[in-house]
Every structure is written in C-alpha cells, then in structure tokens.
Amino acid sequence: MCSLYSTIQLYIMIFNFTNRSVSLNFSRGGKSSICKVVFHNMQPLDTLYLESTSNPTVEHFSTLIDLAVMELPGQLNYFEPNYDSERLFKSVGALVYVIDSQDEYMSAITNLAMIMEYAYKVNPSINIEVLIHKVDGLSEEFKVDAQRDIMRRTGEELLELGMDGAQVSFYLTSIFDHSIYEAFSRIVQKLIPELSFLENMLDNLTQHSKIEKAFLFDINSKIYVSTDSNPVDVQIYEICAEFVDISIDLHDLYKATANNNKIQDGKALRPRDLKNVSQLENGTILYLRQMIRGLALVAIIRPDGMDMESCLTVTDYNVDNYKKSLEEVWADSKITTSNSFITQS
C-alpha cells in the first residue's frame, strides 16, 4: 500500500540567513520552531527550548500530496563545492526563506537574492516564499512598514542581479497566532496541481448545501489544502481549526470504548471515520467529516430557518458525493504524478 502512495515528493526547503563568522546564536530565525509548531503540534512556548539545528533534516508528511519538509541549518554555506546543492534545489517545489523581523535584516535580504539567483538557475519552476517572521513583537503599523521595506529592498537586490521578473511571495507570520498556518496553507496550495479542481468541487458543494464556508483540512497540521472561492476570513479559519482540535481530542478520550465495541460486534476493526456536528444557539452548524488520507472537511453551515435535521441530511448526502469524487481525483492524480517522479529522479 505504502509504495503505491509514495508518489511525488514536493519539498519545501526552509532556511534563513546567518553570518557564518558569528556565533551560532544568531541563527535563531525560528525555522525549527515553525516546523515543530506546524507539523508536530508543539506548543509555541515550548519551542524556546529547541536546540540549534546542525544538519539538514527531512520529514515526510502524507496528505493529499506527499509533502516533505526539509529544514536547513542556518549556519551552512550552500555555495561550498562539497555540498550537493544543485541536486537539492532541483528536487524542491518551494523554498521558504525565513527573515527575522525583530533583527537587523539587510544582510538576510542580500543572502536571499543570492540564493534565489542560484535556485532559479537550477530549477526555474521553484516557488520562492519569504516569511517575515516573529511579527508578534511588532506593532500594527510597524508590521506594514517592515513588510514594505523588505519587499522594496528585495526588489532592488533582484534588479541588480538582473532578475526583476522573479516571483516572490511575502507573508507576515508568527507562531503565536494562526498566521503561520495561513501562510503554510497558501504555500502548500501552490504545490498542488489539482488545486483548481478541488476548489471547484468545494464551490459546488457549498452552493448546494447552505454552507457558508468550507475548508479541506489536513488533520495533523491544520493546514488547509483547499477552500471554496469565497474570501477567507481569518477568524472563521481559526474557528474551524480549533474545531478540528476539539474533535480529535474528544474522540481520543473515548477511543478505547469505541474500539472495544467493534470487537464485540464482530465487525471489522477499521476505525470509524470521524464525524462531528455541533449547533450553536443562533442555529449555525459546525460540521466536520473525515475525508481521504488524513484530510477532513470542515464547514460552517447557516440553515436560515431550515431545521437542523433536514439541513444535515442534505449536507451529508452532498458530502458523501464530494468524498467519492475526491477519491476519483486522487486515483487519477496518482498516475500522472508517479510519471513525473520517474523523470525527476
């Protein structure tokens, strides 16, 4: 089973700049913290105790796509000939560069431009993403100023190197709120070739089921793989992400009893798909259903006077159909992506 699913590796590289001559302390841009918080559910405060990373680390995550996050230590020099940076850059889908916004960032920008120049030469289809990180310590207006300043300076640096057409995306992030998940969601979405299908399918679903907003979440990381084409309200995203947390936590508490029952009934041991429905006082319904491969659909439904039962019946039916079509899309994508994997390696 596993070998079938290990298709394309979409690497995300994360690294930031550090001056090699200064002590290791300066490499604390927050990359490991980001990885731990987003992909390992670590509490933001605990990341204070992380050690400095000394080796490139690669971790694999299976969601709709197979995602591998490679974290690179800040104090490495990528242009040393003994380092196989060419192979590295060729294999990645996106490069995430972390700039510490609370630190002096001039040299970090110069470094970014150099890395970009090299990366484009090796792999023109690479996505360059810049996280302006640790903005939790900055005031609101200063955030905007910092972003504008960094964007302008990066533009100038790139112009000097003769690559003014290069596409760079900037995100303001912090591990103490949901902005880091939001940024990673956008980054991962760029790497999914089927994104437009997913979005269309979600649009279809929302239009026919009184759904106000629907997200397709990766359960482990709370990154959303896709959403419908209505604009994303950060608050609604937060609520949905928390709803995923709550469902899993409650489910885990009583998992033992559920499993016992399964044995008792003589049925298969396969755990039931997670399903969670909650209604609020004003009638709004929060709806969660597990889909394929660690993904879950989370939706906010406003019944507008319709009663909950009939509204849910319609939604359940539509979601079942949606799940079926997801499985179909996935079955098809396996073939195409495994082909490209062969050519790549």
Place this chain on the structure above:
Amino acid sequence: MSSNNRKKLLLMGRSGSGKSSMRSIVFSNYSAFDTRRLGATIDVEHSHLRFLGNMTLNLWDCGGQDVFMENYFTKQKDHIFQMVQVLIHVFDVESQEVIKDIEIFTRALKELKKYSPDAKIFVLLHKMDLVQLDKRYELFEIMMKKLQQASAEYGFPHLVGYPTSIWDESLYKAWSQIVCSLIPNIGVHQATLKKLQNTLNAVEIILFERSTFLVICSSNSTNVYTSDNSALKNINNSKNDTIEKNNNGQQLILDPKRFEKISNIMKNFKQSCSKLKCGFKILVLNDNIYVSELSSNMICFMVLKDSNVPHELILENIRKAKQYF
C-alpha cells in the same frame, strides 16, 4: 435555603503564588497565556459569581503582599474571617520561604477556628509545572504531610490538597471538587444521572456547570466529589474509577483525567464559539458522544455504548431528561 445560598470563599496565599490567575482562568475565561497581564491584587478583590443558578459564590481574592497580609490578621480579622464557608490556600511550589508560607497558613487557620470553625479547608500546591515530572508526587506528599499536621493542630483534621498548574487540566480538577463540596443536593443529581445512564445505555454521563465547565458529578463515580475526601482516598478512588466493567464483563479503560480534559476542551470550544458571537448548544461526535445543554446552567456529556442508535431517539431522551434537572 435562601440565606445559605451565598457562599463565602477566601482565596489566600503569599503574593505571586497565582491566586488571581486561577480565578481569571476558571471564572473569567482567561487563557493561561493571558494571565501574564494580571498585576498584583490590591487588598481584597471581591467577585460575585452565580453558579448553578441559585448559588452565589462570593470569592474574596486576598492580595498576598506582606503589608495586606498583616492587615488581615490584625485590623480586619473579624471582617475577613467571619462566615467563611471555604478557605482555599495557595502555595507556590517554587517559593523560597516555605516556613513563612506555612506560618501564614496557620495564622489563617487560627482566625478561622475562632470566627468560622465549620469552614472547609483546601490547599493547592500551585505552579506544579515548574517541578520535574518524577519529583512532583514526592514533593506533594511531603508538603501535604506538613500541612496536615499544621491544620490538625488548629482543629481542622480534614485537609484536602491538590497539585495544580494553570498550564494543564489539574486546575479544573481542584476547582470542581472545591465547588462541588458546596452543592447541597448533589446526591439528587447523582441519582437522576444514574437513571439516565441506564435509560440511554450509556458508557458514561458527566454533568458540567454551564459557564465555568466545572464537573458537577458523573454517573460512574459513586462519590468522588463528596466533601470530606482526603487526597489519598481520592487517588484510590480515581484508580477504581478507571476500570469500569461493562455488561459483558469486558474492561473499559478510561483516562482518569478525562473530566478535567473535557472541561478544558469544551472551554476552548466555547471560546472559539464566542468568536461567532453566540453560545454553544449541542455537539454530536461520531454518533456516540453527545454534548448538550440540560438546563439553563448545566451541560451534560454523554458517551453511548452503541453508535447506531438513531439521533432522534437520543435527542428525545435528552429532552425528556431536561425536566429532572
């Protein structure tokens, strides 16, 4: 009944031991992170909290600086220590002056002995998260032994203590047991809950207070929450509680900390609901966990044995059950 519904709770302890943080988290929906913003409490801060509709908790949060402390034991002593139902004394496990902490505790006990000898005494060893995991139990035992001695001398032999931390669910455990010791008709709730459990064929039903999500009682534990439980007895009780035999003689192992965890989870959920500017009504997880309001101030949490029972049946049962609570 009417006069007895006002309960006076004293929350005491040396300055910086985390008294106001606790109060804010349990009763004012603060997150543990938010409590950093709290400053020192000046003198006594009163808060009146309605609990379970007809019960009012008067929480006296007594600032712990030595200046105020001295005042409580001299000038204001009749004002502070009169008509006290419950004393909650908080100890900082990181404190350097343990002797002095205990001394203040005994001074409080002395005044209580004089002004309200029927008061219940609870001690909380707070900030336990700062102690290494393997040392926590040992430290708690040593400290409790000392405090037990001290309180027995002043005529309060039934001392109940809890290790707590604002960063995990131990806080909810301690506070639900404290508050439950004040509820007069807990036996009635227990019996009704037991009946409901049989009707619904449920693994477990837990009753929560609506606004604070403190546990009132659960259908499985017989009397974990009655008042005069010593800490040791509690540990034994919760051990028995984890292994419940179901009808077929199969053992179900449930998490002993589940009550507190549910409190914590549901409180988080309530907070995220408040972002949508409205309250929580009902939640159905996997067709076997139901969380629903039962009355204007209670919420019940039910885990069913069977997930194939139709929704309507369960919801109808809940509706019928409402009149008994």
